[in-house]
Structures are given as structure tokens and as C-alpha cells.
Amino acid sequence: MPGARLVVLPAALLLLLVALACWGPWRRRGPEAPPGLRRDLERRRRDLSRLAAAIQARVSPPAAAGRAIGCADLDGATGLSLVGCGITKVVLRAVLPPPGGREVALKSVHGSGRDVTGCVRRYGHPGGCRRLAAYKLLKEMTLLQSLEHPGIVKLYGQCHDSSANPAAKITTILELGRPLEMIELLQTPWEKRFKICLDLVELLYYLANSPLGSITLLDFQPRQFVMVNGVLKVTDLDDVSTEELSCQTDKDCLLEFPTKTFSLKCMHGKCEGINEQRNLFNAYRYFFTYLLPHTAPITLQPILKDILNATGDLRYGANETLRAFQKVLHLYKSGLYLQKKPSHLKEYIALRGFHSGTAEDYKCWPSYSHTGCMLSVHNAEEAADVCSSHPQCQRFIITPQKTWTAQIPTQTKFTNAL
Structure with a gap:
């Protein structure tokens, strides 16, 4: 990304600098935005300033979590593909070059999205409309730098291409999800x-x-x-x-x-x-x-x-x-959820370390496997109870695989082969 440079600053300061870049006297000259669009831009700028002030007053600066990813890290990125797009933003998947090599999501303004195209129809000023949409990226970036929870995607960094139209070429680099x-x-x-x-x-x-x-x-x-x-x-x-x-x-x-x-x-x-x-x-x-x-x-x-x-x-x-x-x-x-009823476990013979040949599996729903019947159970007694309730089931195999609940339940395979 020639001419691009990374600005690594606390969220509030980055926010104010980018907002100034959008409005300051050194911004690239072009056709002046109409009054209505200028008012919209000023309103977004004030909203971001209030958010920055609230963060400075109420949120402790986050601890450093390694070097932020920036524009230079995007040079040589491969595997670019579309993840999705909405009314304001477009998200691409990318694989960063070595030594990082991680998969990331790249989020930027969606120039053909409804936010930008609707604004252009209304005001006839593409550059100003992209800047207006970019404020949403800035707001999201600021919040992601200020909020920390496993249920919020991680912000790895950002890229501001200062050689382009100010605030129109902002890319946030995020944790990739499905x-x-x-x-x-x-x-x-x-x-x-x-x-x-x-x-x-x-x-x-x-x-x-x-x-x-x-x-x-x-x-x-x-x-x-x-x-x-x-x-x-x-x-x-x-x-x-x-x-x-x-x-x-x-x-x-x-x-x-x-x-x-x-x-x-x-x-x-x-x-x-x-x-x-x-x-x-x-x-x-x-x-x-x-x-x-x-x-x-x-x-x-x-x-x-x-x-x-x-x-x-x-x-x-x-x-x-x-x-x-x-x-x-x-x-x-x-396991307190298990119903108290007669055990079917005595109807089965336990074979430890036994490996069967090819088994003809039956399918059940819902299952952890698309090719057979793989369910989670709390213990062997529950597995015997499940097998006895399935007419096709002849045996069950308790695997070493665990589910997200850590030690229990285990994933158990039910088959119709003896």
C-alpha cells in the first residue's frame, strides 16, 4: 500500500487526529461539500469527540498486547476473498505474509453500499459521503480499543492511507470469524x-x-x-x-x-x-x-x-x-440433570481397548457427526440408556473426545454393528 503509514496511538487521540485530518486546513482540496452534508459530518465529528471524552474519563488505557498490525503488514497479503458486506462496510478475508501469517478480517467503507450511494444521491459529493461513512469505522475502532471481553472480536490494528482522501481509506484489521x-x-x-x-x-x-x-x-x-x-x-x-x-x-x-x-x-x-x-x-x-x-x-x-x-x-x-x-x-x-430410572448398563458387556473393524453406522439427529450417530453423554449409564432407546443401536463406543464442558460429557459413538 504505497504512501500509507501506520498511526499507533491511544484510541481517543487517534480519533481526534483523524477527525482533524478530515476537517483541517491541510486536507486535500476539492469541491466543497454542500451545507447539509457539512452539518452531517460535523454531527458525526461531535459524536466521536463526546465518545472520546467519555472513554478518557471512564476507561483505563488498555495494557499493551504486542505490536499492532498496520499498513506495512498488509503488503503481500494473500488469499483475499469477500466475507460479507453491509450498508456501510465491506469485510475481506486475508492471510498476512510471514512471519505473522495469520488470517484476519479487513473492514473498510463499502463504496457501493446503501449508506454511501444514498448519501451521494442526496448530496452529490462522493468524497464527503465516504468520509461520513468512515466515521462509523472510527467509532467502532474506538470502542474496540476500549472494551475487552471474550465475546467481542479483537482489534489487531488499523491502516490509514494518508496519501488518499482523508478518512476515506481507513481499514481496520480484526480477528476473523465465521x-x-x-x-x-x-x-x-x-x-x-x-x-x-x-x-x-x-x-x-x-x-x-x-x-x-x-x-x-x-x-x-x-x-x-x-x-x-x-x-x-x-x-x-x-x-x-x-x-x-x-x-x-x-x-x-x-x-x-x-x-x-x-x-x-x-x-x-x-x-x-x-x-x-x-x-x-x-x-x-x-x-x-x-x-x-x-x-x-x-x-x-x-x-x-x-x-x-x-x-x-x-x-x-x-x-x-x-x-x-x-x-x-x-x-x-x-450430571444432576439425569433422570432416575433403571439402568440399562447391565445389558451390555464392556470391552476395553477393543477396536472393531469397519462398522455400519446409522444416523441420528442431532449428531456431532454427519456420517453416523455421535452424541455427548455424561457417563456409560447414560450411553446405555440412549442406545436402548434407539432400535438400530447394537453397541456404543465411548471416545476420548470431550465437549466444551471440559471433563464431561464425552462424545459417544452409537452403531448398529455387533
């Missing part, structure tokens, strides 16, 4: 789906208690999340709010969704808890409803139903929701 495929998730074992919901609840608890106060994801959609090494992470933070809605009476605190409307309390001029509650209800309608109850262990289903009802009616806050999920996790990991 986009969520909800149809695929619906076909996965319950344990995996529960983990995704638990990851989300832990993230929402952090956002409700973040160093910047309660943060709400205004554009809460499954497409805003990715999977990174089995962990659910939010990847878009440009459309968030760190301010609770201002109000004069309770009537100003309506939280409206397509199917439900909630009335919250106006306390000290702010709609109390509206950011937290918006996040929770969106988690309920986009994630919990589809991923949480189906094929769950029978004894856990009443607790899961309570969680669904409480979040769907906004009776739980982030704290209560997290405690409920932790209770389910404890019951599952400890």
Missing part, C-alpha cells in the same frame, strides 16, 4: 446451541456493566455475530448507544418491537435499564427462542422454559439471566 448460519445451528446438538446462548448472555452482562456504562446494540441481528474457535462474538459495534434514552415521564420510555411493546420507568430523566432490556429481548427473539429449548434434556426443559418466559416478558435483567444460565450449566456438567 458468520453464523442459523439453519446450520438448528441442526447441531443442544449442548452446542446452549453454549452459543450462554456466550451471548455473558456478553450482554458485560455490556450492561461496561466501563462506559450500559451499552445497547441498536442493530441486533444474527449477522452481527461470528464464531471464533467455537466462541460467539459480536463483530459490529458501529451502531451502538452508550446513552440511556432521555425522558420526562414513563410515557417517553416505550420499548417497541414488532410483536411487543414494553413500558419502562423514567428515573432521573433517563429510561431506566432500557439499553439492557433491549439487548435481552433481542437475544430472546433472535437466539433463545430458536436455539435454547429444542432437544434439551427433559429435566432441564422446565428451567429453560422459565428463562424463555422471563426474557420474553422482560422480567429478568442481565444479572438474573446469567444466574439462570449458570444454574443450567451446573446441572448439566454435574
